[in-house]
Amino acid sequence: MLSVRGLDAGYGRAQVLFGVDLDVADDSVVCVMGRNGVGKSTLLNTVTGLITPMAGQVVFDGHDITRRPAHARVRAGIGYVPQGHESFAPLTVAENLNVAWEAAGRGPRTLIDDALELFPRLVPLLGRNAGVLSGGQAQQLAIARALVSNPRLLILDEPTEGIQPSIVAEIEEAIATLHDRGIAVLLVEQYLDVALRLAHTVTVLDAGAVVHSAAREELSEERVRALLAI
């Protein structure tokens, strides 16, 4: 579904990624891990079109999307939940979902109902401004907003970071449910136990390059722990 080849990317002259290869097969969950500052978010930002790579290729569904603008990638079927559970603060929760649903080309209206069914905590908050939500609520809204564009690949950047444990469990459950519905997932996660529960493949980045990548069954947990240790 998603194939990244030889990706070099960064900010201005500061190169962060060096020749990264990454594959997300249909119907699979891939988890990218690594210490802070190794380029995980840069990789996701390049895949979603916020950063134009210096070299390399991003192929989605057989189409080279390396130079496509970010909004076109959403329409193509890539949903992105960036780090920091951000929302459009001045818009209400309902407007946040609406604006995303409209922008993605107005799929079936049931997409919004489905997203709310997945995160029932959002229903009583629909008329509230998104800026006043708590971290956990905001993260659920951020995922719901990505879902109403009807993605076939959902990309999440540390969806459980800084969120209370009870909601972390809900979010983890939601990701598993989405995978069951046939959505492929590309996930950046700091916690190995979460990654091992969700992912089929774990890829570890270090200093902007892939240093380890294996299916969950073949994964050397010790090696991953060593790579993640500070």
Added chain:
Amino acid sequence: MDAILNQVPIGIAIGAVLLLAALGLNFTFGQMGVINMAHGEFMMVGAYTAFVTHAWFDLNPDYALLLAVPAAFALTGLLGLALEAGVIRHFYGRPLDTLLLTFGVGLVLQQIARDVFGAPNVDVPAPAWLAGGVDVLGIRLHHARLFILALAVLCVVAIAYYLNRSRPGRQMRAVLHNRDLAAITGIPTRRVDATTFFLGSGLAGIAGVALTLIGPTGPTLGHNYIVDAFLVVVVGGLGQLRGTILAALALGLLNAFSEFWTDASLAKVIVFVAIIGFLQARPQGMFTVRSRALT
């Protein structure tokens, strides 16, 4: 006492024009971080559109003004669109460069106005139905000022509807709040920018038409209002409709009253001192978006 009270409608009329000018600036400055110094010249173009409707097309002044409003909106809107696509688009993220460039574009527009219409002010006759006025509680309300107020109210209602109830308006608010987040939500941010520039510039054109009713129409007309319009944006708060309305009214009234008691230059000093004082107390402007975020 009557003379003092009569400053109120003058102040409100100035405030209404400032509001129309500032709404457009607020959009372009708030959403794109672009300081468009040519915005005042867009007002000038709007004013000359009103002049042209009767001077060139020889339309009856009684309805020429009503025709000039949509014509000025369309003309300056297209001008803004051209400026965005031709110049500003290539300088995003470089606010000082765009400031200088648009300042230059403003000077060019002024010179074109001089070449086409001559340097002296031109006369734009007001429609007969705007002559005269009504007396309310001893205050003389000129029809022309009431018309400007009505025009501003109409524009604000239209803008509020657009922002809150329409699909492109929602997209505009989303881009205004967070451009990257909007892009990865699927919103074509560049197209939204172009629309924003069209609307903002078009409003400046309408403000220009309104100005022909209360002041002289000349090539440098915009210059006198651009600074005040920016002050309204800063005082009102970015992306805030309520704040812009209140700030425009306050600034219009402050202008009218201080000009009444002193003279034009001292009035400016008073206005600036008042704004400096206000911004010391509330640097974020009158209203901001309520959010749990620290920034």
